[in-house]
Amino acid sequence: MTNLNNTNDTSSSHPSAESTWEVGVRRTTKDGRLLALSPEPVMTGARAVDVNSWIRRKTDGWLDLQGGNLLFGAEFALMFLSLGVLSTGILGFGLMFALGPDSLGSWDWESPLIMLIGNLLISLPWGLYMHFLGNKAVKETPPVRFNVQRRQVAIPRWTEGKEFKLPFWTDNAAGIAYIVIAFTIAAVLYTPIGLENNPVEYVQRVRNYLLTALVIEVLVVGTYLFFGLRLKKKLDPKLVYEIYPWEKLVAYIETRQDIGPGLMATHTVLTLAIPKPDDTESALAAASINVGHETAGLAQWECIRQFMENGPKACPDPKEDETLAHYKAKCRQARKDLSLLPWLGKKVGDWFFQRYLAHIITERRIKPLALKSLPEELKAWSAPLPKEQWAKPTEALQNLNQQLARAYERGLKFTQMGPVSEWQAGREEKQQQKRGKGRFRA
Numbered sequence: 001m002t003n004l005n006n007t008n009d010t011s012s013s014h015p016s017a018e019s020t021w022e023v024g025v026r027r028t029t030k031d032g033r034l035l036a037l038s039p040e041p042v043m044t045g046a047r048a049v050d051v052n053s054w055i056r057r058k059t060d061g062w063l064d065l066q067g068g069n070l071l072f073g074a075e076f077a078l079m080f081l082s083l084g085v086l087s088t089g090i091l092g093f094g095l096m097f098a099l100g101p102d103s104l105g106s107w108d109w110e111s112p113l114i115m116l117i118g119n120l121l122i123s124l125p126w127g128l129y130m131h132f133l134g135n136k137a138v139k140e141t142p143p144v145r146f147n148v149q150r151r152q153v154a155i156p157r158w159t160e161g162k163e164f165k166l167p168f169w170t171d172n173a174a175g176i177a178y179i180v181i182a183f184t185i186a187a188v189l190y191t192p193i194g195l196e197n198n199p200v201e202y203v204q205r206v207r208n209y210l211l212t213a214l215v216i217e218v219l220v221v222g223t224y225l226f227f228g229l230r231l232k233k234k235l236d237p238k239l240v241y242e243i244y245p246w247e248k249l250v251a252y253i254e255t256r257q258d259i260g261p262g263l264m265a266t267h268t269v270l271t272l273a274i275p276k277p278d279d280t281e282s283a284l285a286a287a288s289i290n291v292g293h294e295t296a297g298l299a300q301w302e303c304i305r306q307f308m309e310n311g312p313k314a315c316p317d318p319k320e321d322e323t324l325a326h327y328k329a330k331c332r333q334a335r336k337d338l339s340l341l342p343w344l345g346k347k348v349g350d351w352f353f354q355r356y357l358a359h360i361i362t363e364r365r366i367k368p369l370a371l372k373s374l375p376e377e378l379k380a381w382s383a384p385l386p387k388e389q390w391a392k393p394t395e396a397l398q399n400l401n402q403q404l405a406r407a408y409e410r411g412l413k414f415t416q417m418g419p420v421s422e423w424q425a426g427r428e429e430k431q432q433q434k435r436g437k438g439r440f441r442a
Contacts, residue, residue: 021250024419032256032266035294035415039248041305043401044414046298048306050316054289055303056143056366058318061384063307065289066143066370071322073134074361078354080127084119091115110193117189121182131361138365139373142239144272144287147382148308151246151391154378155274157285158237166228177221184214241378242285244274246308247397250283253297270297294415309393309401322366324359 025036037044056066092115101107142156188210195203250273258265273286291297307315320326334346350356400420407417417423 022419022421024414024417024423026418029254029256031258032254034252034254036252037301038251040397040400040420041247041249041251041308042397042420043305043309043404043408044298044302045404045408046295046302046414048302048314048316049296049299050303050319051296051299052289052291053319053321054300055316055318056370058307058312058315060312061147061149062382063146063148063304063312063315064143065146065287065304066141067289068137068141070134070138070362070365071358073130073137074358074365075353075355077127077130077134078358078361079352080123080130081354082352084123084127087123088112088115088119113193114190117186121186125178125182135365135369138370142241142374143370145241145378145382146246146304146308148311149385149390150381151308151393152381153244153246153249153272153274154241154381155244155272155285155287156239156241159240161237163237164232164235166224166232169224169228177217181214181217181221184210184217188214239373239375241375241381242274243381247394249273250275251301253291253294253301255294268293268297270300298414322359322362324356324363327355327359 021036021039023036023038023040023042027034027036052067054065054067055063057064092112095111096108099108099111144156145154146152147154188207191203191207191210195206251271253268253270255266255268258267268291269288270291271286271288273283276282276284289300291300303315331350335343338346404414407423408414
């Protein structure tokens with residue numbers, strides 16, 4: 001799952017927001033190059049396009065950026081449900097019908113029962129594990145929020161400290177506990193079949209022993225996890241949001257080249273950072289958005305800038321690809337456009353990945369689940385303000401945007417103009433030369 005990479009390491013650094021750092025500056029870094037976009041978030045002339053679907057929620061007061069293919073995660077988890085149904089139906093009942101009834105006309109239900117138990121102990125737990133893993137990912141990758149009325153940005157970070165690890169609870173320990181409990185459940189369910197030729201009292205006694213063992217195992221593991229997870233929730237680093245003025249936010253597009261054995265990959269990210277008050281070279285909170293290319297990064301940045309400078313209507317709406325309404329409309333359109341055989345193939349794929357239910361789960365993750373985990377302070381900060389209390393852009397930023405708008409009309413491009421101060425100095429020098437020529441002719 002692709003997400004906003006929130007950085008809160010004290011050693012993390014970003015280009016300084018001092019006088020040497022200004023809009024339009026290009027710098028060569030250790031791993032690549034970067035283009036400065038802010039402080040002073042001026043218009044770039046690029047078209048505002050949410051290329052990689054980072055806009056997750058938008059209201060009249062605030063905008064959320066949050067990545068991740070939530071729909072794919074839901075479909076992958078629900079795939080285990082389909083696999084369980086198919087294996088029970090095809091392998092379990094298929095084998096039963098293949099063998100046929102015995103001489104007394106009775107069917108052998110052993111194979112369907114074994115497949116059902118196997119899916120309850122394997123497919124179902126794995127599906128639930130992937131589902132809760134997706135929920136956990138949504139909670140641990142909170143959005144970056146932009147408040148147009150306050151002209152402020154809220155970037156998430158985690159308080160300092162290490163993640164609390166449950167004592168004695170490793171991946172191996174969890175796997176062993178799962179195997180032991182699953183084996184005990186299987187033994188309890190299979191005992192009447194496996195011991196059908198034994199006395200009833202003996203079978204019942206074995207089941208009682210197994211049930212007792214199962215209860216003890218569940219009580220031990222359940223009690224340990226109950227108190228351990230409560231302790232983990234108390235001691236784990238906490239989510240906090242840093243609030244910062246929009247016009248002072250440090251933003252840049254960085255293109256990096258990662259070289260490995262026989263492979264060179266290029267990555268381009270749009271980084272938003274709040275500098276530390278006592279160390280402008282380090283970030284107090286930061287988020288990096290994978291954009292793929294500098295042009296796409298400018299388009300993504302313009303989505304943010306247009307929202308903050310010109311309001312919600314100037315910014316693209318969140319894409320509806322992951323909504324249930326969009327899925328229903330897409331299905332109706334497919335029924336009109338496709339012939340019978342391709343349409344049936346699509347329906348089989350929809351059923352296998354349980355796409356209807358996946359869209360319901362995804363909508364729940366986007367709205368109530370993701371918002372529920374946010375701090376109360378952020379919710380209060382996001383509350384709408386009376387219009388007379390709305391913050392206004394600075395006069396310097398407005399004048400700079402007006403100058404840039406005229407430059408773009410003449411065919412100039414933001415990526416080729418260089419630092420704003422040099423561009424302004426050259427512009428003033430040309431104006432003085434024009435005024436000087438005018439006096440000479442006079």
